[in-house]
Amino acid sequence: MPEGNEIHRFAQQHAAAFAGKRVHVDSPNGGFPDAEILDGRKLLRVDAVGKHLGYNFGRDLILHVHLGMYGDFHQGEMPFPSVKGALRLRIYTRTDWIELRGGTDTSIFTQAKWESLLRRLGPDPLIPGTDPKLAFEKIAKRNTPIGALLMDQSVIAGIGNIYRAELLYRARIHPLRPGKDVDQAALKSIWNDAKKLMGAGVKDTRYVTTLAKNRPHKSGPVREDEERYVYRRHGKPCFVCGTKIERADLAGRTAYWCPTCQKK
DNA sequence: GCAAAATGTCAAG
DNA sequence: TTGACCTTTTGCA
Numbered sequence: 001m002p003e004g005n006e007i008h009r010f011a012q013q014h015a016a017a018f019a020g021k022r023v024h025v026d027s028p029n030g031g032f033p034d035a036e037i038l039d040g041r042k043l044l045r046v047d048a049v050g051k052h053l054g055y056n057f058g059r060d061l062i063l064h065v066h067l068g069m070y071g072d073f074h075q076g077e078m079p080f081p082s083v084k085g086a087l088r089l090r091i092y093t094r095t096d097w098i099e100l101r102g103g104t105d106t107s108i109f110t111q112a113k114w115e116s117l118l119r120r121l122g123p124d125p126l127i128p129g130t131d132p133k134l135a136f137e138k139i140a141k142r143n144t145p146i147g148a149l150l151m152d153q154s155v156i157a158g159i160g161n162i163y164r165a166e167l168l169y170r171a172r173i174h175p176l177r178p179g180k181d182v183d184q185a186a187l188k189s190i191w192n193d194a195k196k197l198m199g200a201g202v203k204d205t206r207y208v209t210t211l212a213k214n215r216p217h218k219s220g221p222v223r224e225d226e227e228r229y230v231y232r233r234h235g236k237p238c239f240v241c242g243t244k245i246e247r248a249d250l251a252g253r254t255a256y257w258c259p260t261c262q263k264k
Numbered sequence: 265g266c267a268a269a270a271t272g273t274c275a276a277g
Numbered sequence: 278t279t280g281a282c283c284t285t286t287t288g289c290a
Contacts, residue, residue: 001271001285031283051272069272070284086284102284104273153273160271207271231271252278253272 001072004051004158005201008126010073011048012202014055017075017096018043024092025063031088032106038063043091050121050157054114055091062109064117065089071103121157125194126202132156132191139179139187146182147175148251150190159194165231165256166209167193174264175255207231214239230256 002010022042027035038057047054055063065071074081075098080090089100100106109117122138123130135156139149149155150164159167168175171190173182182190197209208227212218215226216239229239234247234256243260 003271006271066272068283069270070282071272072285088283104283151272162271 001070002051002067003160003163003198003201004048004124004126005198007051007053007067007158008048009202009205011046011053013075014053014073014091014098015046017098018091018093019045021093024090026090028083028087028090031086034108035089037061037108049118049127050124050153051160052117052121054109060110062111062114064105064107064109064114065100065103066105068102068104072101074099120154122153122155124157125191126158126198132187135191136184136187139182140184142179144179145176145250146173146179147255149179151251151253156191156194158198161253161255162207162228162231163194163198163209166197166207166228169229169258169262170209172261172263174262175250175257177264210239230258232256 020042022040024040025035025038027033038061041057041061044056044058047056051066053065055065057063075096078092078095078097080092080097086101087099088103089106091098122135123132125132138155139146142149147164147168150159150167151161164175167190170193171186173186201207206222206227208222210222210226210229214229215222217223217226226239230245233245236245237243238245238258238261241258241260243258245256246259247254247256249255
């Protein structure tokens with residue numbers, strides 16, 4: 001279910017509970033038979049890059065988790081909740097536990113494999129100090145729509161369908177505009193906006209991208225139906241201009257945009 | 265009770 | 278470009 005912000009949040013929370021400690025690892029539904037290799041070892045640290053998590057148990061023992069579209073974690077203090085559903089992985093100590101369900105990949109990586117993963121990922125806006133230059137250069141060369149490039153993890157790591165839609169709305173750029181027609185100043189502002197929005201999304205579990213001045217209810221708590229400008233708002237009026245939000249498939253995922261505010 | 269959809273990625277054709 | 282895969286939740290019978 002997650003974009004990069006949630007991955008980084010999981011890394012922080014899981015490290016807080018387990019890093020530097022000997023942990024138990026098991027797989028109640030048998031979906032991760034290698035759990036026993038890790039059981040009883042010390043978890044050194046938890047890394048997050050883009051949408052990937054690496055639980056580092058020492059060289060060549062890196063538990064790689066990619067949640068894909070459906071994977072999710074739950075975390076809590078002992079005792080365990082009752083086992084239900086397809087519980088693939090648990091990590092726990094005497095006091096804390098996490099549970100993992102779903103997900104595209106749960107497997108043990110060598111150091112070399114982890115490094116080759118890092119090599120094929122673009123810069124991650126959630127890693128402080130990251131230089132976006134390589135991403136800008138790739139985008140400037142390509143005819144591919146910017147809406148597809150922002151989701152391409154080898155261009156920029158961590159952006160998913162919600163942030164793609166909302167970043168492009170906030171930049172007033174149509175998702176079908178070719179990458180090479182997005183100027184450098186616009187790319188820079190999208191990158192800075194990604195750092196800001198996704199950074200807020202690490203702390204806040206809601207994806208709020210609207211400015212208060214654009215919300216129909218400008219004060220009070222943000223209403224659920226006013227959190228975002230375009231994502232899953234097709235057929236509804238744009239908060240800024242009133243035009244109906246459109247949607248279409250783009251690179252295998254549904255893109256959303258305002259045909260008036262966002263220019264091709 | 266069942267179909268459909270969902271914040272993702274990869275491989276086959 | 279399409280299908281396959283992982284699982285839960287929602288909406289409609």
